[in-house]
Amino acid sequence: MLSIASIPEEENMAQFLEQIINGLVLGGIYALIAVGYTMVYGIIQLINFAHGEIFMFGAYIALMLITVFGIPFWIALPLSMVLCAILGVLMDLVAYRPLRNAPRLSALITAIGMSLALQNLARMIWSARPRQFPAEILPTVFHGQNAISLPGGAALPYRDVFIILLALILMIALNRLIHLTKIGKAMRACAQNQVAANLMGIKTNRVIAITFAIGSALGAIAGIMVGLSESVTPTMGYYKGVAAFAAAVLGGIGNVTGAMLGGLIIGVAEVFGAGYISSGYRLAIAYILMIAVIVIRPSGLLGKSTGDRA
Amino acid sequence: MKNKLTPKNIILGLFVCFLPLLMYGIDAISLFLSGYDIYLGLPSGDYMLRIIVRAYLYMLLAIGLNIVCGFTGQLDLGYVGFYLIGGYTAGLLMARLGMTYWIALPLAIVNGALWGLLRGAPTLRLTGDYFAIVTFGFAELLFRIVKNEQWLIGGPNGLVRDIPPPAIFGMVFNQNWHNYYHILILLTLVIFITYRLQHSRVGRAWVAIREDEQAAESMGIDVSRYKALAFTVSAAIGALGGAFVAQFQVNISAPFFEFWESIFILCMVVLGGMGSIRGAMIGAAILGSLGEILRPGFIIPYQFGNARYLIFGIILILLMRFRPGGLTLKKA
Numbered sequence: 206m207l208s209i210a211s212i213p214e215e216e217n218m219a220q221f222l223e224q225i226i227n228g229l230v231l232g233g234i235y236a237l238i239a240v241g242y243t244m245v246y247g248i249i250q251l252i253n254f255a256h257g258e259i260f261m262f263g264a265y266i267a268l269m270l271i272t273v274f275g276i277p278f279w280i281a282l283p284l285s286m287v288l289c290a291i292l293g294v295l296m297d298l299v300a301y302r303p304l305r306n307a308p309r310l311s312a313l314i315t316a317i318g319m320s321l322a323l324q325n326l327a328r329m330i331w332s333a334r335p336r337q338f339p340a341e342i343l344p345t346v347f348h349g350q351n352a353i354s355l356p357g358g359a360a361l362p363y364r365d366v367f368i369i370l371l372a373l374i375l376m377i378a379l380n381r382l383i384h385l386t387k388i389g390k391a392m393r394a395c396a397q398n399q400v401a402a403n404l405m406g407i408k409t410n411r412v413i414a415i416t417f418a419i420g421s422a423l424g425a426i427a428g429i430m431v432g433l434s435e436s437v438t439p440t441m442g443y444y445k446g447v448a449a450f451a452a453a454v455l456g457g458i459g460n461v462t463g464a465m466l467g468g469l470i471i472g473v474a475e476v477f478g479a480g481y482i483s484s485g486y487r488l489a490i491a492y493i494l495m496i497a498v499i500v501i502r503p504s505g506l507l508g509k510s511t512g513d514r515a
Numbered sequence: 516m517k518n519k520l521t522p523k524n525i526i527l528g529l530f531v532c533f534l535p536l537l538m539y540g541i542d543a544i545s546l547f548l549s550g551y552d553i554y555l556g557l558p559s560g561d562y563m564l565r566i567i568v569r570a571y572l573y574m575l576l577a578i579g580l581n582i583v584c585g586f587t588g589q590l591d592l593g594y595v596g597f598y599l600i601g602g603y604t605a606g607l608l609m610a611r612l613g614m615t616y617w618i619a620l621p622l623a624i625v626n627g628a629l630w631g632l633l634r635g636a637p638t639l640r641l642t643g644d645y646f647a648i649v650t651f652g653f654a655e656l657l658f659r660i661v662k663n664e665q666w667l668i669g670g671p672n673g674l675v676r677d678i679p680p681p682a683i684f685g686m687v688f689n690q691n692w693h694n695y696y697h698i699l700i701l702l703t704l705v706i707f708i709t710y711r712l713q714h715s716r717v718g719r720a721w722v723a724i725r726e727d728e729q730a731a732e733s734m735g736i737d738v739s740r741y742k743a744l745a746f747t748v749s750a751a752i753g754a755l756g757g758a759f760v761a762q763f764q765v766n767i768s769a770p771f772f773e774f775w776e777s778i779f780i781l782c783m784v785v786l787g788g789m790g791s792i793r794g795a796m797i798g799a800a801i802l803g804s805l806g807e808i809l810r811p812g813f814i815i816p817y818q819f820g821n822a823r824y825l826i827f828g829i830i831l832i833l834l835m836r837f838r839p840g841g842l843t844l845k846k847a
Contacts, residue, residue, distance in 0.1 A: 252644050300832055309643055310590055311835045314785060317592075317778060318831025325825035447655075454648070485663035492652040499645050500637040 222359035224480050225473070230365050230434055232472025233372030237427035238449035239456070239464035240379060241420030247396040247459035248416055250309060254316040255296060256424060257446020258323035261439065263289045263425025264432040265331055271342055278344055282429060286422040293421025294414045302410065320443070328439040335436040347433060368430045375423060376465050382419075383461060392416060396459065448475065448488060451495035457508020466506060470494075531699065535692035538563050564691040568763065570803035571698045572756055575705050577783040577795035579752030582709065584781065585790035586718065587745045588725030590647040592777055593654030596634075597627045597750040599772035601757025603661055606675040606767050607668070616681030620758045627754020628747045635746035639739050642728070654777060662769040673769030678761050694763050701759060705752055709792055712748065721745055722790070775824060779806070782827050785834055788841025797843060802827070 238260050245253045267285035270276045276284065300319050304312045340348060346367070352360040383389035391412045394402040403409045427449075431441060452471040456463025471491050478490035498505060530537075538560035548554070576598060583591045604623040608614040614622075638649050661673040668675060680689035681697075688697065712718050720741045723731040732738050761767055779802065787798030809823035834841065 250644075252648070300836075303836055307835070307839065310588070311839050313590060313644060313647065314781070315832050315835040317781075318828040318835070320828070321775070321778060322825050322828030322832065325822060325828065329822055329825065447651075450648070483663065486659060489656055489659045492655050496649055496652045496656075499641065499649050503641070503645060 219355075219359040220480075222355055224476050226359075226361055226365055228473030228476035229469070230368050230430075230472070231476055232469035233369050234427045234430050234434075234445070234468075235449045235452045235472045236376060236465040236468025237372055237423045237430075238445060239452040239468045240376070240461055241424045242450050243453040243456070243458055243461060243464040244392070244416050244420050246453070247461075248392065248399070248413055249301070249305070249312075251301065251312050251316060252450070253301075253420075254313075254446075255300075255319035255323055256293075256420065257442035257449070258320050258327070259289055259293050259296070259421045259442070260424035260428045260431075260446060260449075261327060261437075261442030262292060262323065262428070263421075264428030264437045264441070265327060266425070267429045268336060268338060268432060268437055272339060278342070282426070285429060286425045289425035289428075290418035290422040293417040293424075297414055297417045302413075320446075324439055324443060327442075331439065333439055335438045336432075337436045338432050343433075364433055368434065371426070372430070375426065379419070379423070379461065388412070388415060444488060448491040451491040454495050455498050455505055457505025460505065460508050463505055463507035534567065535560075535564060535695050539692075561691045564695055566804060566807045568691065568694050568698050569807065570800055571695075571702050572760060572763075573780065573783060573799040573803040574796045575698070575702050575759075576753060576756045576780050577787070577799040578705055578709055578792055579749050579756065580780050581784050581789065581792065581795040582712075582721075582745050582749040582752070584784050585795070586713065586721035586725065587742060588789075589642070589742075590644075591650045591749070592647045592774075592781070593634075593650035593652070594749075594753055594780055595772050595774065595777040596650075596654035596657045597631060597753030598757040598760070598776070599654070599657050599661065600630050600750075601627045601754030602761045602767050602772065603668070603673075603675065603757070604754065605758035606678045606761035609762070610675050610678045611669060616679075616758075616762055617683075620755070623754050623758035624751050627757070628751040630754075631747045631750020632743060634750070635743045638746075639742055651774070651777075654772075655774060658769060658772055658774070661772070670768070673772075674766065675761070675768070676766045678765055678767070680762055680765075698759060698763075701755060705755070706792060706796075709748075709752075713792065717741065717744065725790070779827065782831055785831060786841055788843040791841075791843055794841050794843040798841070802830075 238256070241256045241259070242253060245251060245256070263285050266288050267281045270281040270284055271278060296319060300315050301312060304315060345351065347364045351364075352362040353366070355361055383392060391402070391407045392415075394405065394407055395409050395412045399409050402412075427445075428437075428441075431437070431445060435441075448471055449468065452467035453464045454467070455470060456465070456467030471494060474494060475487055475490050479487040482490075542560035545554075576594070579597075580591060580594045583589050583594075601623040604626045605616070605619040608619040608622060609616060634650070634653050638646055641649060661668055665671060670676060680687050680693075682688065688694070713721075720731070720736045723734065723736055724738055724741060728738055760771075764771075780799075783798035783802045784795050785798070786802060787794030787796065805826075806823055809826060
């Protein structure tokens, strides 16, 4: 990828570096959302379209906690995660659980309906106006001018460092959770064969609820990150959600490590596409990658080929 | 369902044929009564006709979508893409190249069908979620293209202005009642074709594919061919709707063809019951008019914006939970 760096001028070099940073920030955010899609898909084979909306609610809840209730940022962040986890579990309970044994098309249509309802609910409550986290309330490290200067005149804001590091830490933690803990083992068992897992005494409904909770909590953090680096709008769940879904597909849906990798690839590709091709096609790049992957290699970069599913 | 000339059907037919007359009649009565200071407060006949034309248009689109969603059982989330192709093909040919509607309409249909086939080719192998996602991506890409490529479209945000109305020998069809009969003829044609297809070898093959693709294949049904046919017919109907809407709206722009429009049409098909032409029409009639009533500023105050989409979302969830077969069908 770095072979593009044959651009001679120093300014271009700085721009290039900044694009990489932006790409990594966006990629980290996408990876966090994509994990939510991929975990749910891995267990109940449902594209949870409404996951993007949970992510959007995470941003709005944190924004409300900070601006309306005056709660400090560092407390609002985990609080918003918890509230979103509850929202995710409720969504599963109300909409998806009754359809566990229904045709998959029904569950998919329910998910679309859920997404539509939540997105427009947010629009009714908070209006379509883009909002930002007010700078004076945020911790001072997040102010734009606080940045590490890189060679070539590029700037690396602490805010971006925070986002990238937090995303990385959460990913590693999730990976460890899935591979080392008892609940992680139960999740993997459910993903392989739900009936058999049930017979082995795993409470599958509880495992699914926990999956929704974890995915939603990670989504909430991603929403707050978008709020920090861009702005909060009712449609962000839809636009970012689709790109993140593309990331999940790219990495191989159902595969958590793949979702992380896919998120980074889509994030960097999107930023570079917007910077060097055309900003109008920002999201189109994610869609093109997604379609190409589905048509050429439906199992994704890291997914096992199942044959049946595609 | 045998078509019979029962009195009920004849009355229904007459009602549909003379609806504009009825609307203008109500207009005339309102006007007459207002002379005596009696105000009925009814919306004008032209306004009502426009709503009815829209409802018919949605019926046409719902029938088209129903071919892929209902008959072959694939979830198409990008139906609006064909609607867009039809709209822009007809709109650009007429507004920028000065072509007459009677040539632009068939060209739009052919273009839509071609794209349906083109999109069908890579998605033939896909089922379920993956098919849904590719169709979604396809429609979104088309939407971005018309939004961004100003050199092609001619205006910002996909705006095509001043699309001329159809005309024969200097007779210009730009009145609302013209549009009413125009869409009525197109709709009748589409219902006829779809109905004949449904009750033919092709329709039975489609349903067989929906019920069990592998079983259908082993019974000797050429699954790829019949699926491709379904995609093509469905796309052609979508493009037909688009071509109509281009001359009906006079100006079209990208927001007309946003993703949620696909979902709106899907809602209609699901509400009426997937796999039934009558169901698609009933769903379109209900949601088409409901959509108009729930438009911002009509009953719901402006500050709530598009609350109707909230209601559509809840309708989808409740239907799937309690009546997955839709309103017209028995429990599946």
